[in-house]
Amino acid sequence: MTLAQILLEWYDLRGRDLPWRRNPTSYSTLVSEIMLQQTRVEAVLPLYERFMGRFPSIQVLAAASQDEVLTYWQGLGYYSRARRLHQAAQIIVAEHDGSIPHNKETLRSLPGIGDYTCGAMLSIAFGKPEIAIDGNLLRIGARLFLIQDPINRMKIKAQIQAKFKELVPTERPGDFNQALMDLGSAICLPKNPRCEECPISHHCQAYFKGAVLALPIKDAPKPPVPVQVRLYLVESQGAILFRKREFGGFLQGMWELPWCEIPSQISRTALKVAEEHNWLSPKLEPCDPLEIYEMEYVFSHRHWFMTIFHYNVTDQFYTPKEKDTLYLWQPIDAIDEIALPTVFKKALKMRP
Ligand code: SF4
Structure with a gap:
């Protein structure tokens, strides 16, 4: 028997029963594969069905507001995936009549579809002999x-992908990929x-040579870059001020507590420039903060050392205006209704 035949036989007996594998459609495969990017199946399970209940088709997803999509993504993290899935749905509806393209180049050009998701879609949803690596x-x-x-070197990744591609069968390529996924999560553990x-x-071969525990080899990842951050937790009349930037790089498109990065070689001028990008500080200057907290938070590429200025502004209740930026006073007891990255949820917990 070939490796593919053995693996498929094993998959028929031991494959996981997952909701997106029951009566799959190209849309359910797209949603589940994007949710599964860098996320464990166990974390996706409770949220997948809730998401599909609210957005049962690509048309419904495309017509929804981004805020609602982000709210239904809460708990999964990596919110940029939700934004890109939403954008992809809008493109598919507007330009492809609501049908997910099965041409590799067109599919790969959609927001949020990287090599892995493209391979998964082509093999699982469209039965093409591709590999999702x-x-x-x-x-x-x-x-x-x-x-x-x-x-983790591109050349080696391509080499492994090419070797798997030689093994993928033309019959049931999607199940072959899913069998490998199950093998990785239950048998070939790190x-x-x-x-x-x-x-x-x-x-x-590693099993024969007794080299299983020595593999795989990886280059050490670069440590997250340390960054000093000033963050503003501003309350007024039972509400907290949040902002959302349409542009601006890191965390753009997310609701956030207003923050700015402070240049490491700090000087008065540099601080002023940084704060000018953050309208808030000059406005708050006349007030004394209620408290100042220190907190650290580690993202994959950044390590934030945060100073949190907690203000309670009793005598003004204004909504600032700034280009490409939304501001929102959200009632404290309704903060759960907006999609908020974990770092800001933790910062809010600093309040007494
Ligand atoms: S290392 Fe062990 S579990 Fe992984 S593929 Fe080889 S024999 Fe299977």
Whole structure:
């Protein structure tokens, strides 16, 4: 039997029963695969059905407001995925008559569709012999093919992908990919791989050579860059001030507590320039903050060292105006209604 036949037989017996695998459509595959990017199945399960209940078709998703989409994404993190999924839905409805394209280049050009999601869509939704390569598959590939170079190098990733592509069957390519996904999550585990239960151990070169635990090899990731951040927690009459920037890079498009990064070589001029990008500080200057808190938060590429200025502004209740930026006074007891990144939820918990 070929490796593909063995794997498919195992998948028929042991594959996970997941809601997006029951009566799948190209839309349900798109939503689930984008939700599963860098997120565990267990975290996606409770939110997937809620999301699909509210946005049962690509047309409904495209017609929804971005705020509502983000609200239904709460709990999954990486909100840029939700924004891009929403944009992709709008493009598919406007330019492709609501049908998700199955041409590789067109699909790959849609917002939020990277190599992995494109491979998953083509194989699972459209039955094409493609491979969806992610960290799990790279790990399996490094072991299966005895790849002793770092798997986070593009060249090595391409090498593993090419080797898998030689194995993908023309019949049931989607199930082949999903079988590999299940193998990565239940059998070929990072720390304690269960080789004795592995259906493809007879094909696994690392298993034969006793090199399983030494693989995969990875280059050490770069540590997050430390950044000083000034953050403003402003209350007035039972509401808190939030902003949303349409442009501006990091965290754009999200509701956030107003913040600015402080240049590391701090000087009065540099601070002033930084604060001019943040209208708030001069407006608040006449008041004394209620409290000042210190907090740290680590993103994947940034390590924020935050100073949080907590103001209670009793004598003014204004909504600032700024180009491409929305401001919102949200009642404290209704903060859950807006999609807020975790860093700001934690900052809000500093309030007494
Ligand atoms: S034999 Fe072990 S290392 Fe090889 S694919 Fe199976 S679980 Fe992974």
